[in-house]
Amino acid sequence: AAPAHVASRVEAMSEFTFERLAVAERTMRADEQREAARAAAEEAWVDERVAEGESRRVLEVTPPGDAAHWAELAARPVDGGVGERKPDSTGTARWHEALAPWGLTLAAAGAVGGGGRGLVTTRSFKRGEVLMRVTPAVAVVSGRHLSSRCHHSHATGGRLLVCSRCGCARYCSADHQRAAWAGHRDECALLAQTRPRVPGQTVRLLARLLALLRRSAGAPPPEDAGEWARSAAAILSLSHQLGGQPAERCAEFGEQAGMVCSLIQEAARSGGGWAGSSSCPPQEEVASLLSLLSLNAHAICDAELQEIGIGLYPLAALANHDCDPTAAQSFGAAGKLTLRALRPLAAGEAVTIGYVDLAAAASERRQALRSSYLFTCECRACEEALAPTPAARKREAARCEAAASLREEQRAELAAIDAADWEAALRRSTRAAEIAASLLPPGAPALGLQLLRAGKLHAHCGSLRESVGYLRRATEVLQAVHGEAAPLVRDAAEMLRGAQLELAYGDNSAAS
Ligand SMILES: [Zn+2]
Ligand SMILES: [Zn+2]
Numbered sequence: 057a058a059p060a061h062v063a064s065r066v067e068a069m070s071e072f073t074f075e076r077l078a079v080a081e082r083t084m085r086a087d088e089q090r091e092a093a094r095a096a097a098e099e100a101w102v103d104e105r106v107a108e109g110e111s112r113r114v115l116e117v118t119p120p121g122d123a124a125h126w127a128e129l130a131a132r133p134v135d136g137g138v139g140e141r142k143p144d145s146t147g148t149a150r151w152h153e154a155l156a157p158w159g160l161t162l163a164a165a166g167a168v169g170g171g172g173r174g175l176v177t178t179r180s181f182k183r184g185e186v187l188m189r190v191t192p193a194v195a196v197v198s199g200r201h202l203s204s205r206c207h208h209s210h211a212t213g214g215r216l217l218v219c220s221r222c223g224c225a226r227y228c229s230a231d232h233q234r235a236a237w238a239g240h241r242d243e244c245a246l247l248a249q250t251r252p253r254v255p256g257q258t259v260r261l262l263a264r265l266l267a268l269l270r271r272s273a274g275a276p277p278p279e280d281a282g283e284w285a286r287s288a289a290a291i292l293s294l295s296h297q298l299g300g301q302p303a304e305r306c307a308e309f310g311e312q313a314g315m316v317c318s319l320i321q322e323a324a325r326s327g328g329g330w331a332g333s334s335s336c337p338p339q340e341e342v343a344s345l346l347s348l349l350s351l352n353a354h355a356i357c358d359a360e361l362q363e364i365g366i367g368l369y370p371l372a373a374l375a376n377h378d379c380d381p382t383a384a385q386s387f388g389a390a391g392k393l394t395l396r397a398l399r400p401l402a403a404g405e406a407v408t409i410g411y412v413d414l415a416a417a418a419s420e421r422r423q424a425l426r427s428s429y430l431f432t433c434e435c436r437a438c439e440e441a442l443a444p445t446p447a448a449r450k451r452e453a454a455r456c457e458a459a460a461s462l463r464e465e466q467r468a469e470l471a472a473i474d475a476a477d478w479e480a481a482l483r484r485s486t487r488a489a490e491i492a493a494s495l496l497p498p499g500a501p502a503l504g505l506q507l508l509r510a511g512k513l514h515a516h517c518g519s520l521r522e523s524v525g526y527l528r529r530a531t532e533v534l535q536a537v538h539g540e541a542a543p544l545v546r547d548a549a550e551m552l553r554g555a556q557l558e559l560a561y562g563d564n565s566a567a568s
């Protein structure tokens with residue numbers, strides 16, 4: 057039998073890990089509510105200011121076209137490229153060059169699912185192997201994390217230094233402030249004008265994108281293929297048309313573009329950077345960049361899938377969607393994106409990710425994809441689920457119900473954790489884990505997290521055998537998504553070992 061001190065140490069360790077989780081989750085939710093209110097206020101301000109016509113009146117810029125104008129742009133014919141994050145033919149050779157070192161290539165139309173172009177492997181990959189690791193061309197921290205995370209590394213904790221000019225950007229060290237300055241300088245000039253209010257993340261990301269395009273105007277495209285894949289040329293070859301976008305969204309892009317153009321012109325006039333006539337492209341072009349961001353940007357999430365920012369990764373944006381994806385992305389310091397294989401891949405297989413909640417029913421997923429990414433998913437899972445047969449219809453209806461109860465169980469689980477009602481949390485979590493396992497693809501990051509929560513709750517409530525089962529499944533899923541070295545995975549593996557030890561010790565003492 058394991059000596060008593062080993063067992064008690066294991067117990068103390070798992071208690072500690074669990075408490076930390078609970079506290080972190082509670083704090084996160086309180087922070088979230090505060091910051092969500094703040095973010096809502098920010099977004100409201102953006103709308104309000106444009107609605108008032110304040111910026112237009114004060115800054116004397118050409119008013120944006122009326123609603124009919126934007127509706128007309130939205131109604132323009134959709135070319136085959138829109139919605140699937142695939143580039144047009146510009147720079148095809150350079151995309152190939154940038155993808156080659158990763159063992160990837162861009163397949164011709166029709167070679168992969170969906171009928172369009174897409175990312176495919178040129179060699180085999182093991183489950184969990186890195187498919188691509190890229191830094192964002194542009195990225196910003198979400199409204200709710202503006203004051204709690206370093207705007208360069210995205211790290212939390214400690215006292216953050218504030219950029220004195222805009223009062224918005226924050227850094228964990230002077231080094232990070234220096235490193236971030238090239239990307240922040242132009243954005244800073246705009247934020248200084250709106251101070252103390254801060255525009256929403258889309259507007260801030262757009263400002264950074266415009267600054268990048270401005271910096272690279274007239275310069276030759278980068279020699280290095282990896283650098284090229286983050287350059288203006290690469291970005292502008294991604295889908296960015298307004299045609300096909302819903303008319304209201306098109307008008308919204310127009311308003312946001314108008315606001316950014318006003319801010320840029322005012323900054324240029326007051327000598328706050330952005331000088332020169334090429335500072336701000338025509339409003340319609342700026343609006344099309346917002347379309348580009350909405351179709352191609354990735355939400356930057358922490359390991360627990362909480363959104364901490366938004367970034368544009370042109371190379372990663374080449375991966376198409378599939379409801380049973382072969383890959384998943386995770387994010388490291390400074391928003392570095394790593395794409396890993398969720399299952400063993402042979403050469404020539406499509407590299408796909410999930411753009412939307414994969415636990416949703418097929419009809420819900422299709423609707424979400426159509427409205428956000430402008431295409432109809434025709435993946436195998438969708439085609440099967442939405443086949444016009446009575447059996448398929450029955451399955452789809454059951455799945456709609458299961459997806460709704462998963463959301464309900466997860467909501468109740470978090471509420472129970474908040475209330476420190478561990479018995480209820482355990483019951484809800486176990487149910488949520490089983491529903492999630494039946495709805496999500498076996499390698500889905502969200503499934504790994506749900507299994508992890510169930511495993512931790514079982515450990516906390518003393519049901520070690522169940523805990524070991526959940527933690528083992530969780531560790532397996534999360535390892536493929538994040539790699540073995542990720543803190544979340546190391547914590548999960550450590551907890552699993554602890555529970556296994558304790559279980560073995562318990563079995564031995566029962567036997568003796
Ligand atoms: Zn930092
Ligand atoms: Zn600043």
Ligand SMILES: [Zn+2]
Nearest residue numbers: 379433435438
């Ligand atoms: Zn699908």
